[in-house]
Amino acid sequence: MLDRRSDEGQTITMTELRRHFHKIMNRVAAGQEFIVTMRGNPTVRISPIGVKEVPSMNKENTERLYSDFDHLFRDRNKPEKESLMCWGFTCGDGWFPLVYAIARMITEYVKAHPEAECAAFQVKEKFGGLRFYIRGGDDTLHRMIWEEAQKSFAICETCSAPAIVRTSPTGAVRTLCDGCYPAWRTTWRPESARLI
Numbered sequence: 740m741l742d743r744r745s746d747e748g749q750t751i752t753m754t755e756l757r758r759h760f761h762k763i764m765n766r767v768a769a770g771q772e773f774i775v776t777m778r779g780n781p782t783v784r785i786s787p788i789g790v791k792e793v794p795s796m797n798k799e800n801t802e803r804l805y806s807d808f809d810h811l812f813r814d815r816n817k818p819e820k821e822s823l824m825c826w827g828f829t830c831g832d833g834w835f836p837l838v839y840a841i842a843r844m845i846t847e848y849v850k851a852h853p854e855a856e857c858a859a860f861q862v863k864e865k866f867g868g869l870r871f872y873i874r875g876g877d878d879t880l881h882r883m884i885w886e887e888a889q890k891s892f893a894i895c896e897t898c899s900a901p902a903i904v905r906t907s908p909t910g911a912v913r914t915l916c917d918g919c920y921p922a923w924r925t926t927w928r929p930e931s932a933r934l935i
């Protein structure tokens with residue numbers, strides 16, 4: 740175990756977590772992050788500031804992105820060590836319109852600038868914002884994607900309404916509207932680490 744790395748730590752299966760719980764918790768205490776997968780999908784992130792559920796886009800929205808931008812998301816079936824698109828879109832459905840707009844922007848840019856050919860590498864929520872990583876592209880395209888993704892800090896990750904960035908007592912961060920925020924608050928459990 741512990742040989743699979745992503746850009747933010749290591750992925751482990753639920754079985755490995757149970758089997759090596761003490762060893763893993765020692766590493767978390769030393770500052771390392773782990774992402775626990777179930778049936779190949781990231782499920783929770785264990786970090787020094789707490790345990791967090793990994794959000795994921797629903798099947799309908801995911802399939803729509805794959806079918807409308809088949810070329811951009813062509814690495815989705817590659818193994819994890821080649822592309823993290825194998826995890827799907829690890830953000831809420833409220834950001835679907837923004838992810839769609841960025842995918843269309845990239846596709847149109849590459850059409851006009853063939854030298855900026857690229858493939859989506861990972862699309863996820865991090866620190867309350869959308870991250871849309873590509874393999875390839877050029878500096879202009881990377882800047883355009885970053886600027887578009889900044890809009891996520893004002894869009895509810897759950898329902899697309901205007902939102903602000905919220906922080907939980909354990910340091911978890913999510914961008915939510917006034918309507919969706921209370922539901923997230925009910926998930927704050929200081930004892931949540933014990934649920935594993």
Ligand SMILES: [Zn+2]
Pocket residue numbers: 833895896897898899900915916917918919920
């Ligand atoms: Zn909302």
